[in-house]
Amino acid sequence: MDWRKLLLGAALALTLTSMIIGDVKVAMADAGQCSQGDLRAGLCPPPPVSGAINGGGVDLSAGFDAGSGGGGGAASEAGGGAGGDSSGGGGRQGAATVPGPGTIVRDGFTINCVAGTPCDPNLVVSVSDLVNFRPAAPTQQMEPRGWSVVGLPTNFIATASVHTRSGVLLGFPAEVRFTPVGFRWNFGDGQGLDSAGGGASWAVLNLPEFSDTPTSHTFTETGGRSITLSVVYSAEYRFAGRDWRAVRGTLAVPTTPLSAVVAEARTVLVNRECTVGAAGPGC
16 A cells, blocks of 8 residues: 555544544533543633622622711622632621612621611611610609698609600611609709619508608799709610610600699697597698
8 A cells, every 4th residue: 555545544533533522522521521630731612601799699889977867878799899808718808887778688797687778887876867766754743742841851653664665766666765864853943853773652661751762952032933844765776576786865855744832831739630620720
């Protein structure tokens, strides 16, 4: 045989072999059987690319002022916004603050938060934000009831307790808990009293009438008096049953004023009880 024909036949055989091997490699690649070495050597086509960034989801980040009553701001994609974590993996997306009404928070800094509730640790809620929450009105009373004696203590008692109200805070359903922390009396004679507690009756305190108490007051002049009281409440809030957080500031809630007559008491000698001899002196 001519050596030229032999070389041509060998070349054709090599070409056919390479085509067969290539087809086999493509089939192996489709079946996931190509080795990493085959892929690096270019012997197998690369596998098709599928899926989407971050598992097909988009992380939203609300940017806003952390001050009281902040509003919603522009959203940023995961790892792309200013201050974001480009490493992926659910990293923190920069400083977050309270979203405005209707904003749904769904990114890394809202871990363990319920969708649609602001839970930024920098959120500051002030008493001025509690426009939708009305605390229970406190009450007051006095001993003796409606009157007082010049120079003798009159006992004042306030009733206020810890209680919770539900409503809308910064555009989201929330609970607010009010706690009485102070009591401010104005006795209508130019004198007042601040106390930490609301006081108690003489009977509860096991004291005789006209005894001094932490909430008593002694009038020095006769006349009519209007006694006013404001109970000072601190407040806490929470969204979706999460932990309670403090509200900045306090809230003073007034009570209905008390009217009292302050009079003088005089002692006289009688020869019998007035119930027996009503005509006796001083009866």
